[in-house]
Amino acid sequence: MADDGALPPSRSHDPQYNQKRSDPFQFGSRFLENGDDPFEFNAWDHVETDDAYKEYSEQQYEMQRQSPVSDFDKHRFNSDPAKWWNLFYKNNTANFFKNRKWLQQEFPILGKVTQEDAGPITLLEIGAGAGNTAFPILAQNKNPKLKIHACDFSKKAVEVMRSHEGYDTEHMQADVWDIASDELPPGLEEGSVDVALLIFIFSALSPLQWKKAVENVHRVLKPGGEVCFRDYGRGDLAQVRFRKGRYLEDNFYIRGDGTRVYFFEKDELAAIWKGEKIGASATPASGEAASEPLAEPLFDVEDLGVDRRMLVNRARRLKMYRCWMQGKFRKREIQ
Numbered sequence: 109m110a111d112d113g114a115l116p117p118s119r120s121h122d123p124q125y126n127q128k129r130s131d132p133f134q135f136g137s138r139f140l141e142n143g144d145d146p147f148e149f150n151a152w153d154h155v156e157t158d159d160a161y162k163e164y165s166e167q168q169y170e171m172q173r174q175s176p177v178s179d180f181d182k183h184r185f186n187s188d189p190a191k192w193w194n195l196f197y198k199n200n201t202a203n204f205f206k207n208r209k210w211l212q213q214e215f216p217i218l219g220k221v222t223q224e225d226a227g228p229i230t231l232l233e234i235g236a237g238a239g240n241t242a243f244p245i246l247a248q249n250k251n252p253k254l255k256i257h258a259c260d261f262s263k264k265a266v267e268v269m270r271s272h273e274g275y276d277t278e279h280m281q282a283d284v285w286d287i288a289s290d291e292l293p294p295g296l297e298e299g300s301v302d303v304a305l306l307i308f309i310f311s312a313l314s315p316l317q318w319k320k321a322v323e324n325v326h327r328v329l330k331p332g333g334e335v336c337f338r339d340y341g342r343g344d345l346a347q348v349r350f351r352k353g354r355y356l357e358d359n360f361y362i363r364g365d366g367t368r369v370y371f372f373e374k375d376e377l378a379a380i381w382k383g384e385k386i387g388a389s390a391t392p393a394s395g396e397a398a399s400e401p402l403a404e405p406l407f408d409v410e411d412l413g414v415d416r417r418m419l420v421n422r423a424r425r426l427k428m429y430r431c432w433m434q435g436k437f438r439k440r441e442i443q
């Protein structure tokens with residue numbers, strides 16, 4: 109402690125003074141260092157999980173594996189996943205909208221393409237849901253030539269976007285499209301998209317759909333086009349907390365509302381986007397074909413990071429970890 113009795117910045121709870129405090133949506137600015145008391149704040153950035161949490165996670169995974177989803181339910185949830193997302197968007201009207209202040213900070217390209225003089229830009233958001241990414245981008249857009257195509261395979265989600273007060277057809281087009289289908293999104297041709305956004309959608313796919321999804325993104329992007337990616341990482345508390353009867357296969361689960369969620373490892377994601385490993389471990393579900401690895405890399409992985417955040421329940425002195433994967437991939441030309 110300083111001689112004058114004032115707390116050093118790292119110990120202060122005054123947000124102006126304490127450099128370790130950050131807006132909850134601004135990642136990466138509060139680091140846990142030697143000498144810090146983890147229970148002093150309720151969130152810390154870039155924290156490695158401790159041994160106790162790792163052990164607890166392994167025990168949970170074993171428990172989950174021992175009590176998988178029944179074959180009947182596997183079929184129920186895998187045969188028509190859009191149905192469960194439609195229900196989600198029907199039932200969650202109050203929880204749709206989030207203010208994603210971190211988007212531009214994490215994906216600087218979004219700042220560039222929305223500048224007044226950026227010129228004609230086509231942005232495709234895939235698995236756009238209620239428009240939590242598209243609408244904040246539109247709200248701060250100054251580029252008269254920006255067009256956002258916001259697609260989702262849930263009809264209900266598309267209805268929600270189309271009835272949003274910010275839905276401006278001059279700059280936005282919301283459509284039903286399944287990233288794992290044989291078609292391209294309505295109104296888009298091969299090689300026509302500058303930037304593709306995939307925010308928490310890849311985790312909703314079965315591993316058997318990864319190959320088709322990556323191929324479709326490659327098809328629709330312009331040469332050199334960019335993918336902005338964010339999704340759940342392995343060991344996230346949402347994974348660790350799954351109870352009995354939710355396990356589909358390793359790292360792939362059914363939530364209580366019938367939607368599916370996968371948790372990615374960094375190397376695995378890089379391999380998926382390069383085309384080295386595509387759903388190799390998955391057991392084909394009905395209606396889904398097993399996939400072969402891609403012959404040539406489709407994307408260069410320019411950036412891929414693990415964003416970890418430790419949440420602390422100060423009253424119960426419990427540590428929990430959030431874990432997200434964030435990446436930037438660029439379309440390679442196939443020779």
Ligand SMILES: C[S@@+](CC[C@H](N)C(=O)[O-])C[C@H]1O[C@@H](n2cnc3c(N)ncnc32)[C@H](O)[C@@H]1O
Nearest residue numbers: 193235236237240260261262286287307309312
């Ligand atoms: C976790 S939500 C994320 C929504 C939105 N990106 C966000 O971050 O708020 C996943 C979304 O992916 C959509 N989705 C799942 N599988 C899809 C597929 N095969 N093709 C297109 N969208 C899909 C779901 O309908 C849902 O809206």
